[in-house]
Amino acid sequence: MEKKSPLKIENLVKKYGAFTAVDSVSFEMKPGEIFGLLGPNGAGKTSIISCIVTLQEQTSGRIEVFGHDCQKETKLAKAAIGFVPQELINHGYFSVEEILHFHSGYYGRSNNTERIHYLLDKLALFEHKDKKVKALSGGMKRRLLIAKALVHEPELLLLDEPTAGVDIELRTSLWDFVEELRKDGLSILLTTHYLEEAEELCDRVGILQRGQLKKIGPTAELIKELTQREIMIKVSRELESIQHAHLIEQEGQHLKFRVPSDKGVGDLINDLGLDLNLVMDLSIKEGSLEDAFLSILGGDVQ
Ligand SMILES: Nc1ncnc2c1ncn2[C@@H]1O[C@H](COP(=O)(O)OP(=O)(O)O)[C@@H](O)[C@H]1O
Ligand SMILES: [Mg+2]
Incomplete structure (x- = not known):
């Protein structure tokens, strides 16, 4: 039997009063994938996640x-979800480990020490396990939220800006952990502002703008489709002025071209009829997810 989709969203609409924050969004996740929901501030990412976990009531869809x-089956759906909210919440007077035990008990798992210690260790919180939550740094609180989301071994993990306020070293180890969770079979939906990280981590991404899903697809394919590559060539002597459709700059010995992402360097050199002996230096800059993002959103990026 084919595995059920971890998350299937059909024509989701979320309005706050007369304002439409999510405008008929549809997409489906594949089992075991890391899916990135990207978009500028206010695009509707948190609203979608809030509807999934029923913190907000969907308007339709x-x-x-x-x-x-x-x-209709909120309990069953929620049992399968681990959710890490964007906003840090404070459980001031309890210790890190107590919070995790309470939360585990809430899911009907009262003897869960092994799992809790495993998560504390993975999230670099073990040495802080007896600290009161109010004494934790922002980054530690974020990691505690992630541990909390995972105590009941969910099959779908929703991470809303999980690395906001987490320093760069921890961010890297956090993403390593996310990769590890995926290898264990978890399906993961995340939102992030760090497009470079999304490019590395996400199998597929969806780009949201003002509540609408503008584009969705495998990360590498989107980049290929929406961006161009820049090819810089340094020649050993100044050439006469070159005429070529993809030439964007010719200055002294430096030539710069912007070509479709599938055009090869050899092909370009052939086009130019350039003697290879003249080529001193060559560099290529591939398009990035950020370039793809900008090409869809235009100036509408915050
Ligand atoms: N509880 C709310 N009441 C009214 N408007 C809201 C509420 N939550 C979010 N919004 C608005 O909905 C839009 C989408 O917000 P949000 O889903 O938080 O976007 P994102 O997570 O992509 O930054 C924004 O314009 C925001 O101001
Ligand atoms: Mg948000």
């Missing part, structure tokens, strides 16, 4: 988690 309707 349908959301299913492993085939369970989030509105």
